[in-house]
Amino acid sequence: MAEALELRKRGHKVVVVTPKPRRRKTPADKGIYYIGQSARIPTPGSTSSDVSAAIDNSSIDEFYETFQPDLVHVHEPVVPFMARQVIAEATCPVVGTYHAARPENAMGRSLITSAMPYTRTITKQLTAITIVSRAAMMLLQDSMNSPQIIPNGVD
Numbered sequence: 001m002a003e004a005l006e007l008r009k010r011g012h013k014v015v016v017v018t019p020k021p022r023r024r025k026t027p028a029d030k031g032i033y034y035i036g037q038s039a040r041i042p043t044p045g046s047t048s049s050d051v052s053a054a055i056d057n058s059s060i061d062e063f064y065e066t067f068q069p070d071l072v073h074v075h076e077p078v079v080p081f082m083a084r085q086v087i088a089e090a091t092c093p094v095v096g097t098y099h100a101a102r103p104e105n106a107m108g109r110s111l112i113t114s115a116m117p118y119t120r121t122i123t124k125q126l127t128a129i130t131i132v133s134r135a136a137m138m139l140l141q142d143s144m145n146s147p148q149i150i151p152n153g154v155d
Contacts, residue, residue, distance in 0.1 A: 001016065004016050004031065008031070014031060015031060015032070015033050015067050015069070016031060016032045016033065017032075017033045017034075017035055017063060017086065018032065018033075018034065018035075018038075018052075019034065019035060019036045019037055019038040019051075019052035019055075019082055020034040020035075020036065020037050020038065021038055022037065022038050022039070022040065033063060033067070035052075035055055035059045035060060035063060035082060035086075036052050036055035036056075036059065036082055037052075038051065038052060039051060039052070051079055051080055051081070052079075052080070052081055052082030052083070055081065055082055055085055057085060057089065060085055060086055060089045061089060063086075064089060064090070064091060069092055070092055070093075071092055071093050071094075071095065072086065072087075072090050072092060072093070072094045072095070073094075073095045073096075073097065074086060074087060074094060074095070074096050074097070074126075075097050075099065076097070076098060076099060076100060077096035077097075077098070077122050077123070077126065078098075078115070078118065078119050078122050083122075084122055087122060087125050087126070088125065090125075093127035093128070094125065094126050094127050095126065095127060095128045095129070095130060096122070096123070096126040096128075096129050096130070097129075097130045097131070097132070097150075098129070098130070098131045098132070098136045098137075099132050099136055100136060130150045131150070132150065132151055133151065
């Protein structure tokens with residue numbers, strides 16, 4: 001949200017598209033557009049992550065028709081499922097930013113290797129790729145060309 005706030009200060013029209021949080025009962029705040037619903041997924045290490053569940057493409061089509069964006073910026077493009085659907089329906093340039101780093105163990109390497117075909121199908125559709133660190137770059141291995149490393153900003 002800090003990036004959206006800064007871009008708005010600079011005069012850009014910004015809409016944050018995100019799955020509706022699981023426990024959210026009220027409408028989205030101004031400048032936020034909900035598509036679908038988030039789902040909690042357990043992850044290794046006794047943690048969990050909220051990801052988007054599969055979404056009816058008509059919701060994504062409605063977003064593009066309503067807002068007609070000049071650019072779409074997707075955080076963690078390979079996280080299932082909404083990002084892939086939003087990228088596939090885009091009629092404008094798409095920038096993907098990767099934050100996650102690969103776990104440095106056999107399980108992590110195996111998981112990343114098995115996910116590489118999925119990752120490649122997404123990175124091929126991106127106009128530009130930004131990565132916040134060299135560690136995050138290792139996650140993508142050989143699935144991309146010429147990523148730009150742009151470190152996380154500090155508010």
